[in-house]
Amino acid sequence: MEEWFERIRKIIDSYFESVETALESFFTTSERTSGCLEPLHKVVETPSEVIVSFDLPGVDKRDISLRATETTVELRAEARNIVRFRGLRGEETITCKYYKIVYLPARVRPHMARAKFRNGVLEVRLPKKAAGYEIEIE
Amino acid sequence: MERKVRVVEKKEKRYDGAVLVEGVPDPGLVGAIAASYMVSELQLEEVAFLDSPLFPPFIVLHNSEVLEPVRLYAGDNILVLISEIPIHPVIARPVAEAVIEWGTDKGVEQVVSLGGLNTPNRIDIERPEVYCIVGDGVDKKKLEKAGVKFMSEGLLGGVKAMIVREAIMRGVPTVALLAEAFGEYPDPGAAAEVLKVLASYLTIEIKVEPLLQQAEEMRIKLKELMKRTVAAMKSPVTGASQIAPSYFI
Numbered sequence: 001m002e003e004w005f006e007r008i009r010k011i012i013d014s015y016f017e018s019v020e021t022a023l024e025s026f027f028t029t030s031e032r033t034s035g036c037l038e039p040l041h042k043v044v045e046t047p048s049e050v051i052v053s054f055d056l057p058g059v060d061k062r063d064i065s066l067r068a069t070e071t072t073v074e075l076r077a078e079a080r081n082i083v084r085f086r087g088l089r090g091e092e093t094i095t096c097k098y099y100k101i102v103y104l105p106a107r108v109r110p111h112m113a114r115a116k117f118r119n120g121v122l123e124v125r126l127p128k129k130a131a132g133y134e135i136e137i138e
Numbered sequence: 139m140e141r142k143v144r145v146v147e148k149k150e151k152r153y154d155g156a157v158l159v160e161g162v163p164d165p166g167l168v169g170a171i172a173a174s175y176m177v178s179e180l181q182l183e184e185v186a187f188l189d190s191p192l193f194p195p196f197i198v199l200h201n202s203e204v205l206e207p208v209r210l211y212a213g214d215n216i217l218v219l220i221s222e223i224p225i226h227p228v229i230a231r232p233v234a235e236a237v238i239e240w241g242t243d244k245g246v247e248q249v250v251s252l253g254g255l256n257t258p259n260r261i262d263i264e265r266p267e268v269y270c271i272v273g274d275g276v277d278k279k280k281l282e283k284a285g286v287k288f289m290s291e292g293l294l295g296g297v298k299a300m301i302v303r304e305a306i307m308r309g310v311p312t313v314a315l316l317a318e319a320f321g322e323y324p325d326p327g328a329a330a331e332v333l334k335v336l337a338s339y340l341t342i343e344i345k346v347e348p349l350l351q352q353a354e355e356m357r358i359k360l361k362e363l364m365k366r367t368v369a370a371m372k373s374p375v376t377g378a379s380q381i382a383p384s385y386f387i
Contacts, residue, residue: 040361042322053261055323057357079358096358120354121261121323 039075039098045105052102053123059098061117066124068110073102073124143190143229143236145210151185153217154245157340160237160301161252162208162221163367166319167360168254169298171329172336173220175349180342182211182218188236192229198222208233216342217246222363224370225297234300242308248276249305250340251298251314252332256321266318266328268335271302275311277339284338286315296371313339322368324360326353 040055056064058079065076079096108126115124161173176182187206198205208221225233238249255269270286271294272278278288294302298314305312315335319328330346337344349356 037358037361040323040364055320055357055361057354079354116261118261119327120357121320123261 036097036099039077039100041100041102043102043105048128050104050106050108050126050128051123052104052126053121054098054100055120056098056117056122057120058096059120064117064122066115066122068108068113068124068126070107070110070129071104073104073126075100075102075122141236142192142232143188145186145236145240146189147186148184151212152245153212153241155247156212156215156217156245157248157250158217158219158237158241158246159250159252159336160219160298162219162297163224163363163370164253164296164298165256165321165371166254166317166323166325166328167364167367168317168319168325168328168332169252170220170363171324171326171349171356171360172252172332173218175329175333176216176218176344177211177220179344179348180213180216182213182216184209185212185217186210186240188233190229190232190236192232194223196223216340217241224363224367226370227296230297230300233297234304238301238304238308238310242310246310249301249310249312250336251302251312252329252336253298253314253316254319254321254325254328254332255316257318260318260320260325260328263318266325266331268315268317268331270316270335271314273302273306273312274309276313280339281313281335284335286335289316315339322364324357324364326350326356 042053044051044053052073054075054077056077056079058081059077060080063078063080067074075098077098079098081096104126107129109129110126113124113126115122117123159173159176161169161171161176163170184205187210188208189206193207196207198207207223208219208225211218211220219237241249257263257266260266268284268286269289270281271289272281281288294314302312302314315332317325317328317331319325326349330349333344333346333349336342
């Protein structure tokens with residue numbers, strides 16, 4: 001029983017990388033000092049595409065800059081307003097800029113990428129460079 | 139056997155006939171946003187917290203007050219469970235058992251679980267649908283009137299599934315209200331839809347407009363909790379094979 005208890009405790013502890021950071025505020029220390037937030041993002045690979053999405057609350061379409069290469073997607077965006085929050089040091093503000101470079105799981109054709117932005121969520125669809133060669137089975 | 143999770147009351151009280159609403163972190167933090175909003179909108183009072191050596195070592199500060207991360211609030215005929223930490227799947231069952239056992243001992247007569255359904259095309263959905271799972275003794279007509287769709291197939295996992303299971307096993311009428319949501323981004327829009335259905339079903343007034351007005355700021359502030367919740371939902375369970383459920387609530 002003790003062993004089981006310890007094992008579970010280790011699992012739980014392992015995904016909370018830093019208690020201090022979590023207690024600090026809603027943002028990590030580097031985000032607070034740089035004023036640049038790393039947006040929540042997701043990468044999904046399908047047989048023909050890589051789909052990258054970003055959560056960009058408070059951002060207008062015109063304030064997004066998006067660049068892609070065969071292996072990366074780079075996002076810069078700026079939110080309309082500063083964000084006020086109460087941290088351990090009392091009332092603080094952060095200028096909400098977003099920056100993220102995403103390394104893609106497969107090579108893509110960046111010039112054929114399509115993007116849409118709705119309700120603060122940006123979705124980029126990048127067709128894969130090579131769908132692969134058909135191999136004949138003898 | 140000693141309990142791994144226990145409910146600690148601030149003062150002993152009965153909640154005969156009350157509805158217990160649960161909103162722990164989940165896909166899109168839908169339940170967490172909805173339940174926290176209920177606490178402030180209905181001006182509920184903190185009445186108890188969950189204590190366990192299995193919880194990560196956190197305390198929470200609000201207005202200079204030290205709080206436990208998993209708390210129960212109460213108001214007129216209603217109890218609301220909220221959590222500021224994700225509940226890891228390995229402790230889902232003891233958490234569910236502790237909450238439902240305590241609730242039924244205290245006279246709770248219905249359990250409502252609020253949450254999100256990870257919906258891949260959520261970006262194209264203007265108004266998310268709310269689906270529900272119901273146990274015996276639930277007024278289905280009232281739910282139909284509230285505009286929900288009934289789920290008939292699926293595999294459910296996580297603490298919400300265990301709460302629903304435990305409540306049904308104890309014969310408590312149970313409803314899970316799940317809105318289509320971004321699985322990995324905080325989704326106040328989905329939370330608002332869940333609250334509309336809940337308000338109609340329980341015949342209570344919850345104004346969702348202020349929630350929608352705060353939506354952008356809320357999404358920024360909930361970024362870290364969302365990241366930790368996603369990590370908890372994806373983390374492997376040692377000693378057991380991890381099956382990817384079709385709906386992880």
